[in-house]
Amino acid sequence: EALFKDLPADAASAHPAWLYKAITRAWPEQANAVFEANNTHPPMCLRVNQQQHSRDAYLAKLSAADIDATTCQYAPMGLRLSSPCGVEALPEFFAGAVSVQDEAAQLCTRLLELQPGQRVLDACAAPGGKSGAILETEPALQELVALDIDEGRLERVADNLQRLDLRAHYQVADAADPQAWWDSQAFDRILLDAPCSATGVLRRNPDIRLHRRASDIPELVSLQRRILDAMWQCLAPGGILVYATCSVLPEENEQQIADFLQRHDDAHSAALDVAWGIDRKVGRQLLPSNEGADGFFYAKLVKAAATGH
Known part of the structure; x- marks a missing residue:
């Protein structure tokens, strides 16, 4: 006490x-x-579609529409509105100029080190915000596969990408069971936004306080472990897997990654050369703040390159 x-x-x-x-x-x-x-109301943040507008150009459009906004501190295409509004009030929203996405969730794209011609997997992709951010950042990918176990939620990904005029391959499947869906063609980049306790986004989802139980955490940790190990099989030598959660609990984050590294001697955790978050032994942790981003964890795992014989 x-x-x-x-x-x-x-x-x-x-x-x-x-x-x-x-x-x-x-x-x-x-x-x-x-x-x-x-216990505060979360800020409403936007991600400007860089294939259509620069951030400053869209900020000017907001100003012309009498919508007050400021640039996010860390997300290069992020804007924070002074007051929330309906998406119908946002200039060119339905033409794909902008998406609603918290600043923390936007930070995945830089960590992935996207390049033209790469094959990228967005595991547990719904509702598609990060898929959109990936494709906006690097439109010349060979392919983006958006994977989700829930067909209805994957339809939301397709709807969101259609609004943004972006293309992906959609796969309804269990990320923990790649043998059931994977074509054995390795991915150069994998984003694993893992199922988690969502303890970093309580202000956006207050029902979590009522429904989440302490007994849920070991079950989630076990699920994350299974998906991580499965996704590692699908990553090309030399590839990058970015692990993310919207949790603030170490069991799901830094401890999960430390345990993963103990099991996989072909993996190492790359240091994150960024200004945001709290540096952990592996990865970085963002904690929810009144004026800033949601609670989020990121780790960047690099697979050892294949060795010649």
Whole structure:
């Protein structure tokens, strides 16, 4: 109980006891700020489609429409609105000029080091925000495969990419069972936005506080482990796998990756040369903040190049 004596009453009432303890144990210095951020309204952020507009050009369009916005600190195509609005008010939204996406989720594209001609897999792709960001960043990919286990959710990916006038190959399948769908053609880049506790986005999904249980975490960790190991089989030698979650719990993040590295001697975790987040032994952790991004974790795994004989 002494751990929580400084927590504000509203934070105490809004978080399950198990989650209090988990966050305070993991982030003793930042816990109160995390709880406070979780009790605020999240900012509405946009990702400008760089195939249509520069960020400054779209910012000018927003200004002309009397919509106040500022540039995001870390996402190069990100804008943060001063007040949320309906997408119908956003200039050229239905023509694909912009998407609604938190700044943290936009950060995957730089980590992937995308290049023309690459074959890229977006595993657990729904609802498609990161697929769109990938294709906007590098339109000359050989192929983007958007994979999701849920056919209905994958249809949302297709709808989102259609609005953006982007193309992908859609695959309904279980990422943890590549033998059931993979054609044995290795991917140069894989983005694994893994199923997780979503403890970094409580302010966007308050129902999580009611439905998430402590017993869910080991099950999620086991699922993440299975998907990670399966995706590693699909990655080309020399390729990059970016692991992401919207969790703030180390078991799903840095501990998950440390355990993965123990199992795979052909993998190493690349240092992330970025200005955002908190550096961990492997990967970087963003914590939710009142004015900033959602809680998110990223790690960049590089597969050893094939050796000649």
